[in-house]
Amino acid sequence: MKIAYNYAFFDEGSKREIRRATLKAIAIPGYQVPFASREMPIARGWGTGGLQLTLSLIGKSDVLKVIDQGSDESVNAVSIKRLIQATTDVAITDETKEATLLQSRHRIPEVPLQENQILVLQVPIPEPLRWIEASEYATKRLHADREYSGAWLMLFEQIMKHGHISTGADHPVEINDRYVMAPSPIPRFDNPKLHMSKALILLGAGREKKIYAVPPYTKVVSLAFEDYPFEPEDFSDKVCRLCGSKGVYMDELVDEAGIAYYQCNDASYCLQALNQSDKQTEVMG
């Protein structure tokens, strides 16, 4: 490894600044801590917030996993992995269990996270009230006043328009009975995994220059009404065509005959399930 960069790309001062913001974020669950988002060798909006968190945290003994919409092998995930590996030489894995540091875009892995793991999520819009209030000055005051009627109003409008809550992803949550937080565009299916998570979850928005966190074992409640409770996407009657798994988040695909079929969204989980069933057939055979 012959590269003119400092370890993990950043100079030590930058890493310390990001870690300070991270510590503050952990101390105040759900509070968006501003930080000096750096120029990165990838474009803003391509995960620079998550990447900066990862680079500020990574050490020589870490094992890294990067996923993009559930896939370890998409272009974005691979580019980020290559940049990190070129400047740190850490071990890379696809297996959720083995990783100590996971950077993810828009999914929380199916394999439950553990206490020794940190999940870093990439966030495009960290402000849950942005759609009803364009001004940052105003939203900061709304958070200070704990005035979140706007977030509920958005859900109310959806019910009025569509007869049900129609958030596709990024369904707002209330954390630690205080802040309302955008959980990054993870599907509603993943929202319950935030609640009392064993792993530390950090969220970084590079373009918006914000870091916030879900500390381990923190109460996280998805916003809902008394008569319209929160409902994750339902895949209970779907089976993965490749590995036969049930009860995980599925992608819907359409084959050439125009018939829909389903496949695990979390590619590494799917592969693992396939290997498992192969082993079982070997033993039995």
Add this chain to the structure above:
Amino acid sequence: MESYEIPVLAVKGLRKQYGDGCSYCSGPKKEGLERNFCPQCGTVYACQDISFEVYEGEILGVVGESGSGKSTMMSCLYFDQEATDGEVYISGYEEGKSNILRQSRQQRRYIKNHLMGIVYQNPEKGLKMDFSAIGNIAEKLIAAGHRNVSAMETRGKALLQHVNIPLFRIKDIPRNFSGGMQQRVQIAKALSNNPPILLLDEVTTGLDLSVQANVLDLIKGLQRELGISIVVVSHDLAVIRMLADRTIVMLNGKVVEEGLTDQILEDPQHPYTQQLVHSLL
């Protein structure tokens, strides 16, 4: 002296100034001001020592020319602006013993959401123009702690019907409504949490006469049926004559005259009030 009745809203010595003041203008009498403006340091004294009381089921009129501090006073009462000094007590909050201007931001938010309603002259200020009419009403209910969609929908529908918005339009956005309809949605929104105090800031200005009559009827009905205490700001004396039981007259940020509406209109004492009444066409 024993007081017979506790006022629903009591304002004592409310002041609002823009600028720090200087030795020239900060004397207690504020002499040397040009209207409400200090020519030396440029400080504007928008409201100077305004005091009044509103009792249950009463409508208080506030008249005065434009720039006399009426709207500034209203926005201070609704915490849209921070008052420089003064005390405001409302009977619904800690039995009228705490100065609500000195409460924390969260408490003030609570008072605003639970105990007050406001209708602005400009519906853009009071409504979310791109959210449905019923959503706008729900916003106030949600802020007051409601979390049941069907209850809020029922309440919203009843209120909108009460202000004559046809049921088939309640899911439309106010941006597509006429000015009069927007104003009526605003009133419905202000009423949604049954506030004991309603602040109306030039509600009929800019509406055509038949719609004006409609809105005034509605306000009069609210006083009769719900016993709400209302503060009506207007520069239109006809509106004040029709609505208000008592009236205060403001000029250059000060209250220059107060009394029963009839008395003020028939027998004005202050030169400005005399001029105002006589310029009525």
